Amino acid sequence: MNTTQTYVKMPVIGKVQHGEKLITDDGKQRTVDYGYFIAKIQEANMQQYLDKFNTLIKGSKSIDIQFLDDNPLSVRQERANQSGTVCYCMEGQSKGKQKIKNLWQDIECKSDCTYLQKDTYGKSPCKRIAWLKFLIPQIALDRIWLMKITGQEAIDNLQSYISFQYLQGNSLKNNIYTIFLTQKEQIDSLGKIHNNYVLDIIQKSDFISHPPISNNSQDPQKPIINNDKTPTNTTQKTSKQSNSSKEKQSQGTTTTTKSSSTPVKKEEKKETTSQKSASKKETTSKPKSSNQKKAEESNQETTSEYDNCYVLLSTSTEKIQNKEYFVAEFVDMQDKTLKVAIHPNFVTELSECELGTVVKLDIQEVQQTNFAVGLEFVEKHTKKVAA
Numbered sequence: 001m002n003t004t005q006t007y008v009k010m011p012v013i014g015k016v017q018h019g020e021k022l023i024t025d026d027g028k029q030r031t032v033d034y035g036y037f038i039a040k041i042q043e044a045n046m047q048q049y050l051d052k053f054n055t056l057i058k059g060s061k062s063i064d065i066q067f068l069d070d071n072p073l074s075v076r077q078e079r080a081n082q083s084g085t086v087c088y089c090m091e092g093q094s095k096g097k098q099k100i101k102n103l104w105q106d107i108e109c110k111s112d113c114t115y116l117q118k119d120t121y122g123k124s125p126c127k128r129i130a131w132l133k134f135l136i137p138q139i140a141l142d143r144i145w146l147m148k149i150t151g152q153e154a155i156d157n158l159q160s161y162i163s164f165q166y167l168q169g170n171s172l173k174n175n176i177y178t179i180f181l182t183q184k185e186q187i188d189s190l191g192k193i194h195n196n197y198v199l200d201i202i203q204k205s206d207f208i209s210h211p212p213i214s215n216n217s218q219d220p221q222k223p224i225i226n227n228d229k230t231p232t233n234t235t236q237k238t239s240k241q242s243n244s245s246k247e248k249q250s251q252g253t254t255t256t257t258k259s260s261s262t263p264v265k266k267e268e269k270k271e272t273t274s275q276k277s278a279s280k281k282e283t284t285s286k287p288k289s290s291n292q293k294k295a296e297e298s299n300q301e302t303t304s305e306y307d308n309c310y311v312l313l314s315t316s317t318e319k320i321q322n323k324e325y326f327v328a329e330f331v332d333m334q335d336k337t338l339k340v341a342i343h344p345n346f347v348t349e350l351s352e353c354e355l356g357t358v359v360k361l362d363i364q365e366v367q368q369t370n371f372a373v374g375l376e377f378v379e380k381h382t383k384k385v386a387a
Contacts, residue, residue, distance in 0.1 A: 010068075010133065010144050011142065011143045011144065012143065012144055012145070012146060013041065013046050013049045013050075013139070013140065013143045013144065013145055014039055014040050014041035014042060014046055014049070014050065014145060014146075015039065015040045015041075015145065015146050015147065015148065016037055016038075016039050016053075016063070016136075016145050016146070016147045017037070017038060017039075017040065017147065017148070018033060018034055018035065018036060018037050018038065018181055018197055018199070019031060019032055019033040019034055019197075020032060020034075020038070020040075033196060033197050034197075035061065035181060035183065035197045036058070036059050036060055036061050036181070037057060037058065037059075037060055037061070037063055037181075038058055039053040039054070039057075039058065039145070049139055049140060049143070052138075052139050053136070053139055056138050056139070057136070057138070057139075061180055061181045062178050062179065062180035062181070063136060063178070063179050063180075064136070064137065064138065064176050064177070064178055064204055065134040065135060065136055065137075065145075065176070065177055065178070065179055066134065066135040066136075066137050066174075066175070066176055066177070067133075067134055067135075067172045067173055067175075067177070068133070068134075068135065068144065068173070069172070069173060070166075070171055070172045070173060072132055072133055072134055072162070072172065073130055073131070073132050073158050073159065073162055074090070074130065074131045074133075075090070075091040075128065075129070075130045075155060075159065076088050076089060076090045076091055076128070076129065076130075077089045077091065077096070077109065077116070077126050077127070077128055078126065078127060078128075078129050079115050079125050079126040079127070085099070086098065086099045087099065087107065087115070087126070089107075089109035091128070093109070094108065094109055094110070095107070095108060095109060096108075096109040113126065122188075127150070128152065128155065129148065129149065129150050129155075130148075130149040130154075130155045130158065130159075131146060131147070131148055131149070132146070132147040132149060132158065132179075133145070133146055133147075134147075134179075137176070149199060151196070151198060151199065153184070153186070153198050154198050154199035154200070157198070157199065157200045157201065158199070158200075158201055161200075161201050161202075175203060175204075176203075176204040177201055177202065177203055177204060178201070178202055178203070178204045179199060179200070179201050180199075180200055180201075180202070181197040181198065181199060181200075182197070182198055182200060183195055183196070183197055183198075184196060184197075184198050186198075205321060205323070206323075308333075308360060309332070309333060309358050309359065309360055309378055310330035310331065310332050310338075310358070310359055310360070310361055311330060311331050311332075311356060311357070311358055312328060312329075312330055312350075312353060312354075312355060312356065312357040312358075312359065313328075313329040313330060313331055313337065313355060314328070314329045314355070315327065315328045315329075315350065315351060316329075318341075320341055320369055321367070321369070325341040325342070326341070326342045326344075326347045326350075326351070327339055327340065327341050327342070328340055328342055328350060328372075330359075330361070338370060339370065340361065340363060340370045340371070340372045341369060341370065341371045341372065342372050342375070343371070343372055343373055343374070343375065346372070346375040349377075350375065352382055352383055353380060353381055353382060353383065354381050354382070354383045354384075355381070356379075356381045357377070357379065357380055357381045358377075358378040358379035358380075359375055359376060359377055359378060360375070360376040360378055361374065361375055361376075362374030362375070
């Protein structure tokens with residue numbers, strides 16, 4: 001199937017991406033991955049859709065989408081130069097197209113093609129890319145969005161998910177899916193480790209109950225390329241000023257001490273007298289035992305430690321929204337009970353715990369159901385297994 005013809009026939013709003021190419025101050029091109037979704041349009045009359053995207057979605061790591069058919073992903077080998085694409089072949093086919101003197105001509109695509117061979121850095125001029133076409137129901141149902149995908153792991157994620165749906169006999173149409181970004185460590189052809197954002201897909205209902213856990217707690221921000229060194233100099237000046245002020249303060253303190261040396265001695269005598277009277281009072285009053293001190297400290301620690309905590313009452317497996325979930329019943333510090341569907345990452349560990357286990361929960365309510373997307377053990381009671 002010719003993907004170019006498919007795209008031309010459909011009304012397109014624009015492209016969704018999570019990175020872009022920027023020109024640095026020295027004129028070089030640099031690709032930046034933001035770690036969240038942005039959108040681009042090519043026609044000015046699509047500005048209203050872009051404004052809506054920027055209001056509802058821009059800056060988010062996930063988007064709810066809908067497919068028009070069961071073939072939303074097109075994968076092909078593609079070679080490009082400064083003028084654009086010059087050769088491509090759809091994955092799984094042996095015949096491709098090559099641009100010769102601005103005319104597209106048929107060409108045989110073989111595995112021994114010169115452009116498919118990798119160099120010493122593990123790269124080849126012909127690369128595997130993919131295009132994903134989809135609707136964003138929040139924005140419009142009569143125009144589609146496109147996403148160009150160059151990350152090989154992201155392409156594999158989408159292909160394997162779609163293939164699995166085919167295997168199960170499921171249709172991709174009329175379902176809401178969530179595409180999302182997760183940060184992963186990847187090793188390039190030179191052995192360097194990079195933290196990249198990888199695209200993945202899941203059905204929306206599963207995404208709500210099983211949200212991805214990011215490897216990086218820092219929120220990504222759009223980088224600003226600026227060679228101005230003023231902030232650094234300002235910081236240095238500030239530190240010098242603070243150091244000089246500290247020196248002045250220390251000098252002032254030293255001078256004051258010298259000029260009032262005699263009164264200080266008198267004050268020291270007074271303090272000695274007061275210390276003696278205080279020591280007498282201490283001897284007359286009963287000192288607190290070490291056990292009493294430990295009890296008071298433990299009470300203070302317990303009060304702060306158990307704030308916003310939940311105590312485990314029971315666990316079971318229940319059907320929620322036609323799917324089976326591991327459900328736990330808890331009671332909070334105000335003696336209110338609640339049932340929570342547990343994230344799969346915590347099921348194994350929690351299932352080994354018994355009544356009385358204390359946890360902290362990050363709860364999200366979806367369609368009147370509580371889902372625990374985060375769980376931290378405060379006091380763990382493991383079930384005793386008979387020998």
